[in-house]
Amino acid sequence: MNLFCVGLSHHSADLETRESFAGHAETDRILRSCGCDEALLLSTCNRVEVYAAAENFISTEQIARCLSRAQKVDLDARFNNFYRYEAADCVRHLFRVASGLDSMVVGETEILGQAKKAYEAARVAGAAGRYLHRLFQRAFRVAKHVRTQTEITRGAVSVGSVAVDLAQKIFGDLANCKVLVLGAGETSERTVRALVSRGVTDLRVSNRSPERAEALASAVNGRAVPFEKWRGQCGEIDILIASTSSEVPLLSQEQLAPVLRERIDRPLFIIDIAVPRDVAPDVNALDGVYLYDMDSLQSIAEQSLATRRAQVAAAEEIIASHVSQFIDLIARGLQSPGKNSDCSTVGESSLRASES
């Protein structure tokens, strides 16, 4: 049985090329058109890949045509963007993909969910047989193993998610946190949305332009606070997101210190994503105040990314051991030790590379 993967990803093709192959083919169509015994389509914003098992050789071109037929794309020009992995390389590639090692942001976990959905779709369509079933089940196990045995998914890698992670490390459950957004810009909206996704419900928005404050407040189910009254909120709130276009700091140590005396037992997390900064840097010296500006958030994101990259070697080792185990399993005819499954005939056609 030939087990192979044909596809293109952010490594091999630009967005335009990926768009012209993404979402146009269904797994059953690939099965029918190309003569695959089993096939699974994994289509995300960063990759379009077909994992297939076939007795006969199926060329990369055949698969590419299946993916592109509806669009009539210029296949010759884009054919070089496709890669092909066979047998052990195909297994290794899927394990790397599922573990987030092949992702644009190393260690991201979204791909695992996408792979699970793709597998489920193929299973329901009857396109995933015993080879792909075993391959994907193992891939999910490997991804879990990599995630727990290494720090490949550790830390957030975008400014918004770093801010949310920090908030959780200060407050734990964010459901009871009160958040004030100062300045209704795009970056603050993204950060607020990230906080809302982690359970924040009490949101207040203040902006020089009341209309924009109202607009953002209604977009995130919050309430608008008049700009001249935002400082009065500092005694109540837990998180302040500042992103105004003010040329001078809006909050100084002298202004904040008296407010803090009344809330000595509650920390205040300030996310200052404005440039120039809205909050004077010496505010961080106050007890119970944790001030993060754009640079510090960016630096943490880069640090996390560096940590993830440093974990790649360890993850590759885990994957390598799983690849050899899986290849052995295939060679034994997909039978788990001690089990007599109905796959006796499969043993005869153990995994081999396609004869092109």
Added chain:
Amino acid sequence: MDRYLLIVSTICFLTAIAHTAIEFRGRIFRPLRFNFLAVVLGFVFQTAFLSIRGRDVGRCPITNLFEVIIFVAWSVALFYILIGPSYRLSLMGAFTAPVVALLQLFALLAPIDKRHTVKVPANSWLEFHASMSLVAYGAFALACIAGVMYLVQERQLKTHELRSIFYHLPPLTDLFAAITRLLWWGFALYTLGLVSGFFVGQPLPWTQIVCASAVWILYGLILQGRYLRWFAPKRVAALCIIGFSAALTLLWGITFTAQTHTP
């Protein structure tokens, strides 16, 4: 025989420390379950030791400094087992194991296991007073451990230097809630121990009374300061560490006078 049990118990705690260190070096950190099991196993051997020793001395085994230290270590492990999982404070086991191991190593290595030549008759009120006070020490020790964890996490958040441990330590507010609850547990048990001291039926040395009262006042002030908002959470965490260090010193004073006072 009983000392062997204590050695095995210490090895359990040392294993938890070694496991934490190995995980740290490998930058893979999942010590919660392993450390919990190691502490539980260590606690079982501690309990076996105290039970044999108790049968040997014919009363609660807190007759000398050696036994008192082991009893405190046992109380720390007991509080961790009872409270650690319910508060779901990750890494608490990693911080608890070294404290217990240090206490037991000191007790094992220092020549402080001096048995009384005369068997002291059992006095149930005295035993209740002493044991309850020492169990309270377990809660104070765990509050101290949570205080260390709080300060480690707080410093990282303040300086923006996030190390590997940052991602595994609990949130600040959870740690502070645990500190407060442990202080209350410790204070309540210590008060119970202190009050039962009035029913002992024999005069206690004044140094013992002064030292015991000093510990009670110290923790009373920390709790008062926390509720009247005299201290920020960071100060409360630091005071838990200072308080427990002072309480341990005073415990030595109490045990020393109790030993010299015993016929």
